[in-house]
Amino acid sequence: MKTRKILKLSFFNKLSFLSFLLWFPVFLCQASAEEQEVDFTAFSLEELKNVEIISASKKPEKITDVPAAVFVITQEDIRRSGVTGIAEALRLAPGVQVARIGPADWAITIRGLNEEFSNNLLVLVDGRSVYSPVFSGVHWDIQDTVLEDIERIEVIRGPGAAVWGANAVNGVINIFTKNAKDTQGAQVVGLYGTEEESGSVRYGGTLGKETSYRTYLKFFNRDRFSGKGKSSWYENPDDNWESFRGGFRMDRDSEAGDSLMFEGAIFGQQYDTENAKFILASPYYMTEKDVSESAGGHILGRWQHEFSENSDTVLQCYYDHVEKNYGITDSCIDTFDIDFRHRFRFSVHDSVHEMIWGLGYRFISDEFYLKDGTEDSFQIAIDPTNLDQHLYSAFVQDRIELVPESLSLIVGSKFEHNDATGFEVQPNVRLLWTPGERHALWGAVSRAVRVPSRTERHLKVITGILAPSYPYMKELLGDELGDTLIPDAPAVIKVLGNEGLSSEKLTAYEAGYRLNLTSCFRVDSTAFYYRYDQVMITAFGDAYLETAPRSHYVIPLNYENGMRGEAYGAEISGSWQLMADWRLTGAYSYLKTRLEWEAVADDIDTAAEEKSNPSSQFSLRSLMGLSKQLDFDVWLRYVSGLSENVDGYTAIDARLAWRPAETLEFSLVGQNLGDRQHQEFSAFEVERGVYFKIAWRF
């Protein structure tokens, strides 16, 4: 019925409305372009040297020239969206599914199955991988920095494995902080609101003519989740999430074509949590209040050398240490990584080649032990408790300009050797066609793999318990065990890691079209079809009896490469500069996933897997400058429901900022204004919030 009403708009009306939408930006663009005219004769030589231009000679691809689904979240986007963390900032990119699971947990994925550790997404912060190969995922709670010092976040949807390596199956998120040169002087940021409070101090200076540095300190406290959920049984935990972090970055850019970067940080944080405890006697299951702590640090160095306009190299090295509580266990992970990359251009006959090749080595050492004060537990074990892993990788990629300025082909592959699955090859082929300045069409076929994580291979953990009185115990245990049922033995459900797992494989077909109608009206659209094979999943195995510490049955959930599946969807995003200081951006993404068992023919219910991602997401932002001092920004998001338990929601954020001076900004932000609270993934409910923020540079 609803659709019929829309059709009431006559053909004439629709046509004129469409034409209006298409032509209107052309009209308005002209005015804004003229207003932005700068008089460069008023600049000094040193000022001129700081003006950024698009380097055309070297072709370090413009976004429009990249044959992949790329979206860049700029510093301005972050500032004007009012987000207070990196995980939340990712909602700004189209096609990224961000769902808050708990006070300190997010499920973030791109075009994939979403779980807390959405295991197919690679995340890099200034070149350092924060993807944990131990848990196969990213601990979003410990990823943070001074948001004002982030330069941009590049989000690549789709396999980025040819360059970035394994586990970049569904996408790559690249977070870049600013060059120390661009963060000179002091900056103080304070935030106080209904959901959180935070503060940061940063100071930047120079050491000699070519070296600059910055140091920073940041803390936050997110402790006010106490609202009662819609479902009467669930109450948001009051979590007292506190975090401290401090770090530095040094940059040295010499005229000789060398640049050096040195960066490091340490952090510590904690939040209240509840651990599940299973006992083999009544009441079988209980929860214990606990504090989850984590701490760590890293240090990274990078040396870039430019031989000429056509050849440059990067050498990067880092060490990272993370200690983190994981339920009743404590983990300690050390990572050492060294990477080399060389890029050069050459011509063969008439075609220009841009070749990039690289080598990498990573050493990961982990150790698990039970938390201090925890009794020896039968419910969790990892075998072996400590493990050293070595990862060797190489990649090569060639970009060939088949027709100058119009058609280019990219062929590349990553070759990797890891201790879990051995040798992995991940190739891709991409084609880009730019028929004019305003259009770009691209297509890609790529293969990527996800290597099983340490937990998927070695962890044994109890996730559920059935009391002996459970009525279907006999059926559940099967004929053999069921006939000789021990009366007071409970049954536990135990997830068992599998050392024989192979990696999950993805073949991806993607296509995209970009349109730059004018400099102020841009549209970017992509469509994709993914084929997954050997998807890792847990499946029930045959139950058995165990006698220690006392008799109980074990119903095993074994990890196996048991499923295959497919995913398809489309994303469209656009940006429209209506006036010099009014911009609208919008995005819509659609995703459909389907999984099926590879071996079993009968239909086992896999609905949970299918619906762990919203099928539709819509976002519309308006960024408006009311005057030179005043910004008013509104952001509307709609995310469709996941299942019967998690409904779709509409969230509205609004921000009002006042800048009495260039260096001083006051802002008032309202988040999730649409409703008092809503679920995003789990029973946890995100609440409406308001905060006030001061940012001052001097």
Add this chain to the structure above:
Amino acid sequence: MSDFISDFMTAAGHCYQKLNFNFLFSALLWCMLWSSWFGVSEVYAQSAGDDDSIEYKLKAGFIYNFAKFTEWMPETFKDSSLMNLCVSADKIAAETPDPVFSNISSVLNEKSVGDKKIVVKKCENKDEIKSCHILFIVSEHTEFIQEKLDNTKGLSILTVGEAENFSRMGGMINFFKENKGINILNPKALLRFEVNVNAAERAKLKFRSSLLMSAKIFREEVK
């Protein structure tokens, strides 16, 4: 999602019908559509290469500073209050979508350096070049550059170029780009320039220290 959109659209549709706005609205749209047809071609031409056109405007800003910090022989401007800036672009450069000449002249034409007014001209042959004070050679083509540089021999002309071997060929100030970061997606670059002091001395030109301080110094190898 479709439910959400259709709810929204229905609500919007109701509003218009209630207010009987439909006719007025579409009439207005048609007017705008047709009127916009006339303006479109012009707008397209202006916005072409919007992101790239900044490069030559920026270079013009540099050239303005070069003019400010270069000393010509006093007799050069004996009977003229004009400073001639000649732009010599080869065929390829002239045909690029980025209009080099119009960008430079939009920034510099009629601007004054001291008491001299800048005049931006297109120069192609030797005679035209003779009257220049500054010659900007927009080309990466070695033969083209050499021909123009040869034309300036024995004259007090500040030569500015943007080719890799411009300084080695005897050009005085050469633009080059420095990439900002090496990320695959990073499109940003900064403009830099190198100065061949020996070449300037031969043409009896002197650079002030404020120019040299911002420059990379190119030294000719002594044969």
